[in-house]
Amino acid sequence: MTRLDSALLAVMAVAAAASTSAHAAAARTTYPVVFAHGMGGFDNLLGYDYWGDDYGTFVGDPCDEFLEIYCNGNLNSGQKAYVAQVFAFQSSEVRGLDLANDVEGFMATAGASRVNLVGHSQGGLDIRKAAKVLYDRKGRTVADVVISISSPHRGSPVAKYILDLRPGVTSVIAALATYYGNVIYQSGNDAYAGAKQLVYNDYSSGDGVLTGMKAFNVAYPVDSRYASRYGSLMTAQDGLNVNPALYLLQQAFYDIDGDGYCAGDCDNDGAGGSGDGVANERDDDGLVGVNSQQMGYRLRYDENAFALDYVSTDYDRGYVSLLNAPTSTQMTSMSNVISQDHLDVVGVGPDTFDEMEFYAAIIDYIAYFD
């Protein structure tokens, strides 16, 4: 064996040992973590468990028994988590209020004084309203760290495309049912309200009501009174790699051009910002453009085969405090956009995205700040 081999082997042995112990577990959060699902949830999205890995094991369940298997071994054994349930198809006015009620009940059961909120897709909008409602009711900050994942804070062109009954869409309800399943027909759901919520401007200006993300962002802003810290994880993938369900949507319906900047919805596609003229590229995750996704800090997700995956803050992209007025960089930069589609980050498989590690890394991040 050469000296080179010996030296490297020694180094690698230490690195492997170091990485093994570094993989131990995410830190435990001070306050429980509440998971808020997106449109089409709850615990069953196209037949798969929403907040599970690809085999249905909940990402927030720590392993608290010796050699327990069906759990998230990356979590501290004392980690507390709760899965909220709101209507699959409704406006975020409705869903956010119901989420606040869910959280209130959970706090009574668990004896928690505060919570952290993690929302996927529309769940990332709901958590903003819930944070404000809880603040109003308690007269103090209840939501500590608030994190959105793949959320359309400035709308989604797909929602407007469907509402407009553009080519390929004959019915709003049928179109959404195609992609989200029959849950849309259950009592209490309102497909139109859900879709209108995700259009940036008021979709029907003459109907006497005000809907859409622009108004929602004014009513439920990023505000340090409502939550101590806001962050967002963003996703985008090119067409060929996107989940076949979403790829079909891109091909048959609409391929978002979601990485251009302007104030408001200047191109009237239903989302804030514009395109850069090239739709068929990695500028959206199948449902949401990158220019719609940043709220508060942009977060960075690092995968690591040798240690626990890691979430950190991308301070260079700045802080989106005014949700309707992000900077050009915040709307167009691909920096730290996770290369996954809209559904990879929840329990729709099979894929190789490690949901257990992803959410453990998010929880570890939250634990640092809560």
Add this chain to the structure above:
Amino acid sequence: MGKKKSVVLAAIALVVLIAAGLLLSSRRSLSSTSAEPAAAAGPGGGASSGRAASGTGGGEPDLRGDRDALVAQLRSRYGAQIQHPYVQLKMLERLIRHFRARSPDRWQEALLELLREAFPERYAELAANLRRWLDYERWMDEQRTVLQGLGDQERRAAIWEARKRIFGAEAESIWASELKGQAAADALRAAGAMEGASVSERLARYKEGLEDVYQEDAEPYLERHRQEVLDRFLDLDSVQRDLSALAPEERSRSLREIRKGLGLSEEALQRWDVLDRERDVRWDAGARYMQEREALAKQYSADALEERLREVRARYFGAEAETIATEEQSGFFRFSRPRRWGRN
């Protein structure tokens, strides 16, 4: 190898050792710190804080050392449970991702070599499970459109047929969590559908169902998911119907019994007593507000109505008045919805 080259190598080794040490110490210090005062408030909060994104995320060893490090890591992380097919697939998914990204052309060979080295005694079954996972991935990709066109039951049946065909008897063990979740949902539906049953009988049936599903793990399951189980039970239309039919005091007693039956502590029950009363007050105020609103709407319209409503909302709802006004602007009237006992 010359002396100069040896010195350089020793220096490289030292740097990597220090980096590994720093990685460990930084991660631990990040994890154990409860707050980061400079950054907690948001904008301008400490651009150089410990949680700032850096150039590299995890400090991985170089390519040459990847395999040795991975072997050690895999044995340490999965070795004790590697006999279980679910654990095997979780590990394989992670490795597929790792090797597909690193060597797209020969990722399977590289992965299999690693498996042979890390778990020689399990190599044959790991290699077989890799093939099965790839077959399953291919089948799902090919069938995605067909599956989307099916109803829930048909889709589930088709997926399970494929899983059993591809993974054989191990499929039920691999997707055990999903099966249990489904069985728990079935138990809930059965409790909700009991003809002429009381709330306590439905609860007893639901608990029996959960015990059947989770067996000796039923209590740990409840411990982790007490609130979700309570939410789902109270979401049953039959339970809400029964609760609505009760007088207020009886209803309070019934809600307390449900919560107690699901294992809530006395302290938690007392917190719920308080919350129930708060909610009663909110709904009473809501009912009176809606009456007053209706009367005002007969007298005023547009801005004049809104001006009066602003005063009325502030009187009834205090800090939440602004949110209720926003909801109404969007066409949502929260007090027009039915009260869901124990839920809103």
